[in-house]
Amino acid sequence: MRSDFRRLLLALTFLLSIGCQKAEPEIQSQMHQVLGALQVPNQTERDSALAAACRECATAGDIESVLLGLQKISDAKQRDVVAEECFQAFVTTDRKTAAERIFDLVTDPAVRSRLMASANDGK
Numbered sequence: 001m002r003s004d005f006r007r008l009l010l011a012l013t014f015l016l017s018i019g020c021q022k023a024e025p026e027i028q029s030q031m032h033q034v035l036g037a038l039q040v041p042n043q044t045e046r047d048s049a050l051a052a053a054c055r056e057c058a059t060a061g062d063i064e065s066v067l068l069g070l071q072k073i074s075d076a077k078q079r080d081v082v083a084e085e086c087f088q089a090f091v092t093t094d095r096k097t098a099a100e101r102i103f104d105l106v107t108d109p110a111v112r113s114r115l116m117a118s119a120n121d122g123k
Contacts, residue, residue, distance in 0.1 A: 030057040034069040047073050051082045058086035063098040070105050080108045087115050 033056050037049035050069045057065035066086050073079040083106050090099035099119065106112050 027061045029065065030060045030062040031065045031068070033057055034065050034072070037069065038072060043074055047075050047078055051078060054082050054086055055089075058089035061090075061093065061095065061098075063090070063095070063101060066098075067101060067105070070102065076107055080106050080111045084111050084115060088118065091119060 030053070033053035034050065037046060037053040040046040040049045050073045054066050054069040054073075057063075057069060070079055070083050070086070073082060083102050087099045087102045087106075090096070090102065096119065099115075103112070103115050103119070106115060
């Protein structure tokens with residue numbers, strides 16, 4: 001009888017400890033931001049709209065939308081600036097795997113060096 005009570009108590013403790021673990025927040029897709037920006041006919045304005053959309057998506061934690069938006073920015077300098085900002089947003093929130101995916105899209109060696117140093121400082 002006493003053994004059954006201990007097993008029950010152990011099982012309850014285990015179940016409660018599982019239920020008390022911190023859950024990762026679900027990230028809402030912000031793809032509509034990027035898709036809307038892609039509809040802008042003027043290239044310069046589209047790049048600006050994509051940059052703003054990427055920043056918002058990074059703030060929301062939506063890496064897939066950020067990656068699509070960054071790839072569609074035609075101005076390489078602007079793309080690298082936005083990529084750096086998005087990279088920092090993901091590093092700040094401890095999502096280093098997502099930040100590494102952004103790093104791969106950066107073309108400017110100076111920006112890549114800064115990002116590498118920033119990522120190493122956070123380790």
